[in-house]
Amino acid sequence: MGRYLLKFTKEGNIKYISHLDLLRVFQRALKRAGIRLRYSQGYNPHAKIGFAHPLSLGYESTGEYLEFETTDHAGADSQMKALTGCMPGGIRLLACRSLPETSKTSVAAAVTHASYVIRFHGDEKTGALMEEKSPEYIHKEEIICRKLNKKKQEVQTDIRPLILSFSAVKTNGSGSVFSMTLRTGSAGNLNPEMLIRSFCEFCGVEYVRHQWDYRRTEMYFLPERARQIRPLEEFSG
Amino acid sequence: MQVAKPAVYMGGELYSCEKEEENTELNFGFCFPDTYEIGMSYLGLQIIYHVLNGQENVFFQRFFAPGTDMEALMREKGLPLFSIEKKQPASEMDILGFTLQYELSFTNILNMLDLAGIPLRSRDRSERDPVIAAGGNCSFNPEPLADIIDFFMIGDGEDILREVTETAIRHKKEGGTKLGLLKKLSQIEGVYVPAFYRPQYGEDGLLAGYEKLYDGAPDRVVKRIVSDMDTVPYPLKPIVPFVDVVHDRSVIELFRGCTRGCRFCQAGMICRPVRERSRGKVVEYAEKQLDSTCYDEMSLLSLSTSDYSEIEPLVSDLMKSCRAREAGLSLPSLRLDSFSYEILDEIQKYRKTGLTFAPEAGTQRLRNIINKSITDEHIDNAAEQAIRLGYNHIKLYFMIGLPGETDEDLDGIAEIAGRINQIYRSVCRSMPERKGRFQVTVSVSNFVPKAHTPFQWAAQDTPEEFNRKHYYLKDRLRKIKGVSYQYHGTQTSLLEAVFARGDRRVCDAMVRAFELGCKFDGWTEHFDYAKWMQAFEETGISPEFYAQRLRGTEEFLPWDLIDCGVTKDYLLKEYRRAAEAVTTRDCREGCTGCGIRRLIQCPDYSGRRKDPQSEKAADSGRETESTQR
Numbered sequence: 068m069g070r071y072l073l074k075f076t077k078e079g080n081i082k083y084i085s086h087l088d089l090l091r092v093f094q095r096a097l098k099r100a101g102i103r104l105r106y107s108q109g110y111n112p113h114a115k116i117g118f119a120h121p122l123s124l125g126y127e128s129t130g131e132y133l134e135f136e137t138t139d140h141a142g143a144d145s146q147m148k149a150l151t152g153c154m155p156g157g158i159r160l161l162a163c164r165s166l167p168e169t170s171k172t173s174v175a176a177a178v179t180h181a182s183y184v185i186r187f188h189g190d191e192k193t194g195a196l197m198e199e200k201s202p203e204y205i206h207k208e209e210i211i212c213r214k215l216n217k218k219k220q221e222v223q224t225d226i227r228p229l230i231l232s233f234s235a236v237k238t239n240g241s242g243s244v245f246s247m248t249l250r251t252g253s254a255g256n257l258n259p260e261m262l263i264r265s266f267c268e269f270c271g272v273e274y275v276r277h278q279w280d281y282r283r284t285e286m287y288f289l290p291e292r293a294r295q296i297r298p299l300e301e302f303s304g
Numbered sequence: 305m306q307v308a309k310p311a312v313y314m315g316g317e318l319y320s321c322e323k324e325e326e327n328t329e330l331n332f333g334f335c336f337p338d339t340y341e342i343g344m345s346y347l348g349l350q351i352i353y354h355v356l357n358g359q360e361n362v363f364f365q366r367f368f369a370p371g372t373d374m375e376a377l378m379r380e381k382g383l384p385l386f387s388i389e390k391k392q393p394a395s396e397m398d399i400l401g402f403t404l405q406y407e408l409s410f411t412n413i414l415n416m417l418d419l420a421g422i423p424l425r426s427r428d429r430s431e432r433d434p435v436i437a438a439g440g441n442c443s444f445n446p447e448p449l450a451d452i453i454d455f456f457m458i459g460d461g462e463d464i465l466r467e468v469t470e471t472a473i474r475h476k477k478e479g480g481t482k483l484g485l486l487k488k489l490s491q492i493e494g495v496y497v498p499a500f501y502r503p504q505y506g507e508d509g510l511l512a513g514y515e516k517l518y519d520g521a522p523d524r525v526v527k528r529i530v531s532d533m534d535t536v537p538y539p540l541k542p543i544v545p546f547v548d549v550v551h552d553r554s555v556i557e558l559f560r561g562c563t564r565g566c567r568f569c570q571a572g573m574i575c576r577p578v579r580e581r582s583r584g585k586v587v588e589y590a591e592k593q594l595d596s597t598c599y600d601e602m603s604l605l606s607l608s609t610s611d612y613s614e615i616e617p618l619v620s621d622l623m624k625s626c627r628a629r630e631a632g633l634s635l636p637s638l639r640l641d642s643f644s645y646e647i648l649d650e651i652q653k654y655r656k657t658g659l660t661f662a663p664e665a666g667t668q669r670l671r672n673i674i675n676k677s678i679t680d681e682h683i684d685n686a687a688e689q690a691i692r693l694g695y696n697h698i699k700l701y702f703m704i705g706l707p708g709e710t711d712e713d714l715d716g717i718a719e720i721a722g723r724i725n726q727i728y729r730s731v732c733r734s735m736p737e738r739k740g741r742f743q744v745t746v747s748v749s750n751f752v753p754k755a756h757t758p759f760q761w762a763a764q765d766t767p768e769e770f771n772r773k774h775y776y777l778k779d780r781l782r783k784i785k786g787v788s789y790q791y792h793g794t795q796t797s798l799l800e801a802v803f804a805r806g807d808r809r810v811c812d813a814m815v816r817a818f819e820l821g822c823k824f825d826g827w828t829e830h831f832d833y834a835k836w837m838q839a840f841e842e843t844g845i846s847p848e849f850y851a852q853r854l855r856g857t858e859e860f861l862p863w864d865l866i867d868c869g870v871t872k873d874y875l876l877k878e879y880r881r882a883a884e885a886v887t888t889r890d891c892r893e894g895c896t897g898c899g900i901r902r903l904i905q906c907p908d909y910s911g912r913r914k915d916p917q918s919e920k921a922a923d924s925g926r927e928t929e930s931t932q933r
């Protein structure tokens with residue numbers, strides 16, 4: 068038996084396939100690579116495989132994670148090697164590590180933060196305005212957003228506590244880029260699009276989805292007794 | 305996202321094909337007039353993709369009908385219909401070939417041409433526009449699309465497509481007009497070029513015949529038949545879509561054709577004779593496909609799968625192959641009695657869904673009329689066995705509006721549903737461990753008379769009569785506990801009937817309906833009956849004339865130009881036997897003289913199972929239909 072954490076990218080056209088479709092792609096790729104997944108016991112057995120955190124449709128990423136359990140026990144390197152030729156274009160495998168077979172926490176439960184790099188490619192003046200406004204935005208005590216709750220009622224919520232960092236990044240001309248690290252996971256989660264919408268509103272700019280490119284760059288966890296979050300790549304529990 | 309499912313336009317799927325342009329001598333666009341998810345579940349696409357891209361000098365690319373959100377975006381941005389493979393505009397193809405699977409997709413053909421910037425009617429197109437082709441079951445009555453399509457390919461596609469593309473490549477090299485190409489193509493057996501035939505109408509408004517406009521064109525177009533299923537190419541590496549399509553699994557075709565001769569069934573007539581793939585090949589293909597795709601499910605496809613001559617050993621072979629690959633085998637409704645308990649139990653492990661039967665009609669008398677050889681006893685036995693095996697859901701398919709139907713036949717449907725419920729209760733009494741909810745679903749569709757069937761002369765019920773019958777039946781079924789009732793819209797059935805037996809004149813109504821905004825007519829959320837009625841009215845086409853008129857047997861029929869192998873005499877004989885409620889045997893038990901032997905030898909069934917019990921509740925003619933929503 069083996070348990071693994073695989074880090075991979077999702078770039079180019081493949082960003083258009085959904086979370087569930089991507090899971091199927093991995094399942095088939097693992098099968099093609101001759102890696103046999105472990106199944107859960109019980110009435111409705113399912114393969115032990117899952118992503119650390121879903122990536123929205125249309126987002127690229129250079130920091131995605133997949134956790135899976137296998138029936139055999141091969142080294143992490145050989146698993147990654149076997150898998151490499153079986154992936155569609157746009158998915159590069161970056162790293163793979165073995166995890167202890169028994170563990171209290173799944174990778175998905177361990178995720179606390181994710182960072183994003185988001186590019187605006189609308190007109191330059193608007194971009195410059197937003198870059199300029201970004202410090203003011205993030206220094207607000209609270210950032211109130213409207214969202215729909217489970218009963219589909221509109222409620223107000225303060226997203227400021229969910230933002231670890233947010234800033235404009237200096238670029239050499241190719242649009243305006245914003246970098247951010249946000250709470251992610253079951254204990255607190257902020258979708259970057261919600262932040263961008265609220266930021267646009269703050270700047271008095273209309274939010275147009277296709278003017279923005281979203282890219283996740285990393286996911287993080289908080290190691291036991293630690294105070295600083297660490298990239299999920301280092302997760303070992 | 306501006307478009308709900310961008311991935312379906314993306315391409316790049318496993319085993320999709322991207323060719324180098326320098327080797328390409330012919331660009332062939334395969335157009336499926338429905339969405340990607342439906343088209344990619346269609347085996348014919350995978351077969352043709354494999355056959356044509358196997359030719360080095362042909363680049364075969366896919367085109368699908370974009371979803372309405374994507375279409376709106378394309379029209380707004382002025383983007384033309386593009387291929388999945390290279391995002392190449394459809395107008396740059398040499399040939400655009402549509403597959404005709406069901407009548408309600410015809411307006412999507414018009415919409416796709418329009419999106420491609422190609423004039424709808426052949427006569428309005430120039431030398432620069434692609435040649436528009438079509439094939440598939442609906443081309444057995446090509447006339448409603450005769451003004452749109454430059455040439456049709458009738459029958460099995462594998463050989464004819466190769467011949468057509470070779471001819472087109474030669475023609476392209478030699479240089480020449482479109483008309484010249486069509487003349488050459490018309491020499492290929494199975495090719496029908498409608499422009500070479502002008503319909504003649506009598507004073508009574510009926511079609512009187514066709515005047516041939518090009519002497520070299522054949523008097524009648526004979527369908528193509530692939531004779532050897534073991535040598536015909538089969539996709540061992542089918543395209544594996546990224547997105548969850550309608551049937552996301554590996555599919556193996558066991559055989560073509562059907563010997564049962566149900567009188568309403570077009571596939572049963574036009575796909576004759578039965579041609580089986582050998583058991584060894586089926587298993588080989590299944591294993592290779594599972595290995596290449598890594599699907600976790602496999603299914604078998606044929607018109608009446610359980611009629612395969614070695615079905616039991618085959619299933620047991622396939623179970624082994626699948627198990628070794630951690631895949632499930634999903635079987636269409638099989639004759640339960642022909643299987644050992646062991647195999648059924650094995651199948652059960654993978655397949656927890658319901659069981660389906662298609663008795664089609666509620667009484668023995670009506671089943672005799674339609675030549676559906678299922679008896680009440682068969683239904684009861686199969687239901688009991690299924691219940692004992694633990695199935696919790698039985699689905700029954702029926703048709704209403706069949707020729708000779710009375711309200712007693714509708715009562716019969718309710719009786720069958722009621723009896724199955726009783727069987728369930730009595731099984732429960734004898735098997736205390738048999739617990740859980742139990743449900744019978746009665747699914748009813750409206751009879752649509754089809755070309756090349758014994759009922760091609762019959763009248764369809766009016767929408768009012770269909771509705772009356774639905775309410776009548778619904779009322780009967782309401783009184784039985786645990787029965788649910790599903791039925792299909794009567795308005796679309798009328799439309800289907802118009803195009804299933806339409807002549808060249810109905811094309812105007814179709815074009816008008818398209819102009820009024822009709823598309824995706826098979827989708828309830830898009831179908832707009834009022835617009836269709838407006839289109840019929842404006843073009844002076846009477847839907848009743850085509851759907852509800854009882855045709856005289858001496859009448860010249862629009863599709864008489866097409867020789868599907870089964871003779872008109874035979875169909876007429878069957879029509880008359882139906883009127884007398886006399887059945888005709890399954891021709892495995894002895895040839896009944898349908899006429900296909902003029903074209904090809906029929907298999908010798910003498911060495912095979914011949915028991916009268918063989919006519920059980922099997923039928924997957926329905927399954928092919930049900931994928932058409």
Ligand code: SF4
Nearest residue numbers: 891895896897898906
């Ligand atoms: S020719 Fe005879 S055996 Fe062959 S399909 Fe027709 S009826 Fe059946």
Ligand code: SF4
Nearest residue numbers: 562566569572607925
């Ligand atoms: S309905 Fe089924 S069994 Fe009957 S002729 Fe058609 S395919 Fe064969």
